[in-house]
Amino acid sequence: MAAPRPAPAPNVPPQRRELYFFTLYRVLEAALLALVAFSPMGEYLLQISEPTLLRSVVVLYMVMAIALLVASYRSQLSPAQQAAIGLGTDLVVAALVLAATSGSQGGIALLLLFNVGAGALILPQRAGLGFASAAALVVLADSLYVRAMDPFNARPIAESVMFSVTYLATAVLCELLSRQMRESQALAERRGEELANQAEINELVIRRMRTGILVVDGNHQVKICNEAAWALLGKPSPERKQLADVAPELHKALARWRGGRGEIPKAMTLAEGAPEVLPRFVALGLSDNLYLIFLEDSRVFSGRAEELTLATLGRLSASIAHEIRNPLAAINYSVQLLEESENLPEADRRLLEIIHTQCQRMNGIVQDILGLARRERSQPETLDLAQFVRRFVDEYRASHPLERDILQAVAERPTLAMADPRHLHQVVTILVTNALTYGRLPDEPARVTVAVRSGPPGAPPELNVIDRGPGIPAAVAEQIFTPFYTTSEHGTGLGLYIARQLCEANQCSLTYQPVPGGGSCFRIVLPPGMNLVQNQEAGSPGGRLNLA
Incomplete structure (x- = not known):
């Protein structure tokens, strides 16, 4: 729906434009000479000594002037080459007109002044000064020739010298002006390109x-x-x-x-x-x-408001949790002392067990909140997921008595991935604990599998935590990663939220996938790792590097 851009104006080089006006002025000069040569008034303007020569020169000059005018915007020659041809023609015609007339030196010299200046604007410095010197020689030669042939009607030599000095000075000044114009034009073009690039960047930024x-x-x-x-x-x-x-x-x-x-x-x-x-x-x-x-x-405002609320809530919760730990530790220590009493009735002992259990639960909540507020920056490294999963399952079995529950690792071949081992261990611990707690059917043991899946070369590896429980309803599955959302009276609602935050910090993704036939699958997709393998079969000492 954006309005179309106007077509850019044709980029006409300044020298080409100056050349056009120079050739147009030459046509005017040819017209003035034609008026003198062919008009009855010509005898009153100049003393024509060679009318046939003058008329021939004027006709040829008119044809040449028109041809140069057409060539100024159609020819493939450079402006400097066309200016040199035109200025050389002007000098030859001026010399022939001076030879065919008498008393025309002042007018012809003034006409040449503009030609010399215009040529100096287009030509290089040496060429401009060369043509100015040639014009001065034409004027001086004519003055000397007239003085030699008719000394009584000759014009003063000083006049010719002044014309010569004027030609040289005009050539120098016009060359300096031309240089300044070229520099200004180059600067303007650079600024134009910068502005055009900036405009394109601005348009791209606005569009994106x-x-x-x-x-x-x-x-x-x-x-x-x-x-x-x-x-x-x-x-x-x-x-x-x-x-x-x-x-x-x-x-x-x-x-x-x-x-x-x-x-x-x-x-x-x-x-x-x-x-x-x-x-x-x-x-x-x-x-x-x-x-x-x-x-x-x-939605952007809602997301920002939610982020601000969560950040504020996190700082407030961390502060409250820190203040709760001290009295909670005192309560837990007091309960332990009371449990050591020998004369404690069974009913009171049961109450102490409840207090002790709830203290442990509150301490877990405090630990989750503090871990969320003080999360360290990830330090990813290349690790073998198969080896990591097998070691994790062995350690979890050793530190958590499973009784009838089943926890197994499925990792057939080495699979490399990039992740922070501490963060990944924390994430898998949260997922396995949730699966053992909630991923079970009534009166049946939990069956949890930690499986590693590696796709084709270059595909990101996956780590799946699968259970065979009742699964998660679709309405609940949309909210399970929301902080403080829980369907259990004993849960904190922070475990899965912390797990996803840790995954995102490691450029991983954590999603929930329902299992056909019943059960849940929490899938972690990790960045592929890099394996540098030395190929000893190669002839070079360094071998070959393979990326896995």
Whole structure:
């Protein structure tokens, strides 16, 4: 829906433009000489001594001038080459006109002054000075020839010398001006390229922004629409330019804002199936009559509010948990002392067991909260998942009596992955503990499998914790990774949340997958690891490096 860009103006080099005006001036010179040569008034303007020569030279000069004018914008020759040809023609014609007339030295010399200056603007410095010196020689030679043939009607030599000095000075000044013009043009081109690149970068940034951006004119016609705004508007056709047609509610809100009512735009849905947006309006200028519309996805605000709430809650919970640990430790220690009493009735002993169990539960909650608030940065390394899983299962069996429950590892071949071993151990411990606690059918032992799955080369490895319990209902499965969400009266609702946070810190993903036939599967997808293997069969001492 963005307005099409105007076609860029043709890039005409400055020397080509100067050459065009130079050749146009040459046509004017040829026309003036033709007026002198062919008009009856020519005898009153100049003393023509050789009319046939003059007319022949003027005709050829007119033809040459027109040809150079056409070539100035069609020829493949460079501007400097065409200027050199034209200026050489001017000098030859000037010399022949001076030879065919008498008393025309001043006028011809003045006409040559512009030619010398224009040539110096286009030609290199040495060429410009060379043609200026040639023009000076033409004028001086004519003056000396006239003085030799008719000394009584000859013009002063000083006049010719002054013309010569003027040619040289004009060539130098015009060459300096040309150099400055070229430098300014080069600087302008560089600045233009930088501005063009910056404009492309700005346009790309605007198009890729998650915030929807619209630019409309005073008639509420859409001029610019980035990708996010296009999606929020329901992906309308590019032909639909009127805001009233694309988003009527947004059109009315902008009209009310322009009316100066001071109303704060409310959240609105601009298309079916699109999320709610919060519009904001900004006037780009009184003269341009353009308005900028920001379309903020309300889900972004909700996510930011949730992150802020969780961060605040985490800091507050960590502070409270730290203060709870001391009295909790005192209560637990007192319970242990009371349990050592010999005259304690059985009913009181049962109450002490309840107190001790609940103290352990509260201590677990405190540990989870402190672990969440003080989570260390991950330090991933390459590890063999098969070896890690087998060692984990052995250690878990040794430290947790399973009785009738079954915990087994399935890892057929070495599988390399990148992860922090401490974080991965914590995640798998949470998943296995949950599976042993909740992944069991009534009156049956839990059967938990920690399996490693490796796909084709280059595919990310997977670590699955599978149980054969009743599974998780779909409505509950959508909330299980939410902090403090639990369906058990003994749970804290932080275990799976902490596990997912640790996975994300290691660039892993943790998802829940229902198992056909009953059961649950928590799948961890890890980045593939890198294995540097020395190929001893190769002839080189260093061998070959393989990536696994």
